[in-house]
Amino acid sequence: MDVFERLKLAAEVDWRSYVEHKFVQQLGEGTLPQEAFRAYLVQDYLFLIQFSRAWALAAYKSRTIPEIRAAQAGLAGILDETELHVRLCGRWGLSPEQLHSVQEHQATVAYTRFVLDCGAAGDLLDLHVALAPCVIGYAEIGKALAPQGVEALGDHPYREWIGEYAGEAFQQLAIGSRKLLDDLAARSMTERRFGELAILFGKAARLEADFWQMGLDAVAG
Numbered sequence: 574m575d576v577f578e579r580l581k582l583a584a585e586v587d588w589r590s591y592v593e594h595k596f597v598q599q600l601g602e603g604t605l606p607q608e609a610f611r612a613y614l615v616q617d618y619l620f621l622i623q624f625s626r627a628w629a630l631a632a633y634k635s636r637t638i639p640e641i642r643a644a645q646a647g648l649a650g651i652l653d654e655t656e657l658h659v660r661l662c663g664r665w666g667l668s669p670e671q672l673h674s675v676q677e678h679q680a681t682v683a684y685t686r687f688v689l690d691c692g693a694a695g696d697l698l699d700l701h702v703a704l705a706p707c708v709i710g711y712a713e714i715g716k717a718l719a720p721q722g723v724e725a726l727g728d729h730p731y732r733e734w735i736g737e738y739a740g741e742a743f744q745q746l747a748i749g750s751r752k753l754l755d756d757l758a759a760r761s762m763t764e765r766r767f768g769e770l771a772i773l774f775g776k777a778a779r780l781e782a783d784f785w786q787m788g789l790d791a792v793a794g
């Protein structure tokens with residue numbers, strides 16, 4: 574079992590609250606109101622700006638070239654992801670400048686600053702554990718929502734979004750992140766440390782769940 578699998582098991586309730594969230598279920602079924610998706614996606618653009626900074630911080634906290642390359646790949650992946658947001662929001666008449674001027678929701682502030690703080694106060698392993706629910710979680714969700722591949726989704730209303738995360742590039746990024754966690758842990762992780770990291774991982778997963786909830790609340794409230 575790799576470190577990511579162990580973290581997932583240790584924080585199972587929080588993990589499930591994230592990957593099985595109602596937002597994800599509705600997104601998969603295609604029943605998610607567009608208004609909820611839109612509220613989510615606009616905030617996610619702001620989220621990705623802060624997450625790019627977190628991956629850049631991972632480069633800064635690195636000590637070896639492979640670690641720096643992993644951070645570079647993560648940063649590049651996040652920046653590529655913003656192209657999806659710019660494209661989809663563009664169809665709703667929102668330019669990147671307009672997206673940039675939207676106020677960050679509390680859920681966006683809470684999650685991104687939590688991760689940045691893990692990186693600032695902790696070491697590289699803390700930071701990568703805090704980042705793990707993001708890349709590895711979305712890769713898992715993407716795959717789960719397109720079990721027969723993206724082509725089989727037909728004219729699914731959220732096909733483009735699902736395709737981004739089920740796609741090869743994002744899946745490879747997640748595989749790289751999992752391996753990096755194993756490499757970092759092999760060097761310095763004790764069992765006591767694992768317990769601390771599992772708490773951190775669980776918090777990040779809960780903040781992901783809150784992020785989905787923000788999308789649903791935009792419609793309900």
Ligand SMILES: Cc1ncc(CO)c(N)n1
Pocket residue numbers: 617620621651654706707708711781784
């Ligand atoms: C909130 C959130 N978590 C993870 C990802 C995947 O990068 C994303 N785009 N947004």
